[in-house]
Amino acid sequence: MGQIKLNQVTKSFGDVEVIPPLDLTIEDGEFAVFVGPSGCGKSTLLRMIAGLEDLTSGSVEIDGTDATTTPPAKRGLAMVFQSYALYPHMSVRKNIAFPMRMAGVDQAEQDRRIKAAAEALNLTDYLDRRPGQLSGGQRQRVAIGRAIVREPSAFLFDEPLSNLDAALRVGMRLEICEMHDRLKTTMIYVTHDQVEAMTMADKIVVLQAGVIEQVGSPLELYHKPRNVFVAGFIGSPKMNLISGAEAEKHGARTIGIRPEHIDVTGDSGLWQGVVGVAEHLGSDTFFHIHNTGLAETITVRAPGEVSFDNGDVIHLSPRLDQLHRFDAQGLRIE
């Protein structure tokens, strides 16, 4: 069981309110990702759930019971930190055993769980090493192992992959997802990387300046961003946002079109512009188009075989059924 409910939660540091009143429910077994630019309050929110940070007002419920003043040790949650926070003076085995030792789990059970975790995380050969002798990826696994063995009601991840290199990051991302499928335990995951959010989450919570901009499944956010901020934040490369005359033509203050929803056509199209930089990824090519009269740059995602050179004039055809329209407040117009 691991339902987590935030009721009218606020947080202020002195006079600065970093989180205005906020309500949020994360259902049992859900993989929730808090995503937003740095300083949006997503880590603070996670630490408040963990009990590492006091609430200024409001309450936190875990499994239906009020845990607002429960110390972190008693909340039954496990956390994986950005720096991994392994105990440098303990071996991997002792690190993993630590929460069980604190909980008074008997030795045989400890050994059983350590063995299981080590096998699942490919750490069996490293159990007697110190964290200092491990690579970044291995440390990450130890931190996860330490979280798994206490069989928590929910896992909290605070940007756990940001210290890993790109290749490892993709691998670990997959492993955490597989772990979630296997354990079916609630997970709350904080990241600033929208790709991680999109690939891992059941439910994404987009935050900006302490305010929830939108809550929804990855595809909901992709297809129906509630406002301009979410539209610009989710998706890579970014959605093209166009305002001015072209937007008014569609009855909106701002219109948005994703790079993959613009077709490149050689001789004719709705818009035209000059090719600036072309980024060839092999499968796809991103064209950055200038002089369209719409926005500084329009990004277009074309199949890999489409080829234009810097300076070529090209024509663009946006798929109008994929157009997003936003009003003067930046809110979506259906």
Add this chain to the structure above:
Amino acid sequence: MARAVTQRRKIINTAVAWSIGLLIFFPILWTILTSFKTEAQAISDPPVFLAFDWTLENYSVVMERSNYMRFLWNSVIIAGGSTILGIIVAVPAAWSMAFVPSARTKDILLWMLSTKMLPAVGVLYPIYLIFIKLGILDTRTGLVIVLMLMNLPIIVWMLYTYFREIPGEILEAARMDGASLKEEILYVLTPMAVPGIASTLLLNFILAWNEAFWTLNLTAAKAAPLTAFIASYSSPEGLFYAKLSAASTMAIAPILVLGWFSQKQLVSGLTFGAVK
């Protein structure tokens, strides 16, 4: 710099550095050598460097005549006692400043530092009076207290610097792992802090051992440590070079050894973390 240095350059560097190093070390070397000479050889003209009859006589004479062991014991008790007492008081303070910093932490730290800058001579008489009133003049207890207070700011600062290098996330992890405050301090913080505490202990032991204002002014016959013992040789009747050297060697040898171990901590400890 990852670059090949010419052999010649390295030879010159080595020669110059060793010459200067030996020159700086020479007074200590000369003292040690003299301590093994007879009194006549110690003042022979011209001076002898190594070609003398090595003798241990001076050491046994100094030990017998001057009750050296009592001074040594006083030094050990005063330096050790004040340092350990200081650490006991400082650990909780440094811990709380490093891990639960408040808006005033910085001011408190700087204020502590400022007490260290109070010139001792400015408060000599009040301390003297207080000591007489409390009946602790010329006692080891009195000196333990004064040296503890004198070095407390440095001890707090050094520990604070070490503690601050322990990432807060690790303590939070312990809390998430179900450790109580007591368990957190016992199983996680203390093992990680031991190296820092050890070097603080070492450096402050040295500082207390060498302290020569309060130890000279607040002791007479009973509680005098080695600093005062050596100072007693400044009177004319104590002018025996070989014996002076033997006494000096005994007073500085243990500290030289400890000092070499603590040279890394010396910098951050004595500059209050301003130079790393």
Add this chain to the structure above:
Amino acid sequence: MATQHSRSAARLMMAPAVILLLGWMLVPLIMTLMFSFKKYLPLRGGDLGWIGFDNYVRFVTSSAFWPSVVATLAIVGGVLAITVVFGVLLALLLNQPMWGQGIVRILVIAPFFVMPTVSALVWKNMFMDPVNGLFAHLWKFFGAAPIEWLSQASLQSIVMIVSWQWLPFATLILLTAIQSLDSEQLEAAEMDGAPPLKRFSYIILPHLGRAITVVVLIQTIFLLAVFAEIFVTTGGAFGTRTLTYLIYQRVLESQNVGLGSAGGVYAIILANIVAIFLMRAVGKNLDA
């Protein structure tokens, strides 16, 4: 971290250290201030009542005052100049590749660990003694008349002894600072065509600026309080009576506590002026 519970625990844990230091600072300070406004002669009548600023006036108008200021400045200034200049040079040297670097470091640092009474006595008797000292032998070897160091060149002698004790401190700190200099910066300067001397004055010296400030400030605090070295060598004679020593004599030797306390207040003010600058340098580092 920042929960209410841990906050109040933190305050409690800080209390013993804060209270002890507060007492250590305030009680003697207030007593000194009080004595400084009194005619107070413990052996000649004791407390003879309040006399306002008389002690302060008498202290600075006594014939011993200005010479003591000069002696203090000479010692502090002389030692600072010697230790900083040679400290920088030594640090540069020790930073070069060589054989046995660790051992040379140990040799250079050693004097710092010698207790002040020992170094003063060793220098006084075994080096500066006009008959049996090594310097006397050296002078005679070159056919010169031996110098009576501690009476003829008393201030210089004390500066030399104290410099010998503090040079390791300066060297060690400056060496640490040099080692923290990013070698790519020097390589960049080299690529930009700066010769060694220019690299020193445009890159190394500015990088050392902060460390030098810290060395100067910390040493000043300690040098203002130099005591044992004078106590053991000249006893304050031959123009080596510093402010600290003068106060010490007023209080303990002539037992004029009121007058000595007024001097003590001057010394405290002087030290605090230096301290303010040191705290600024240190405080800046706390924010980082």
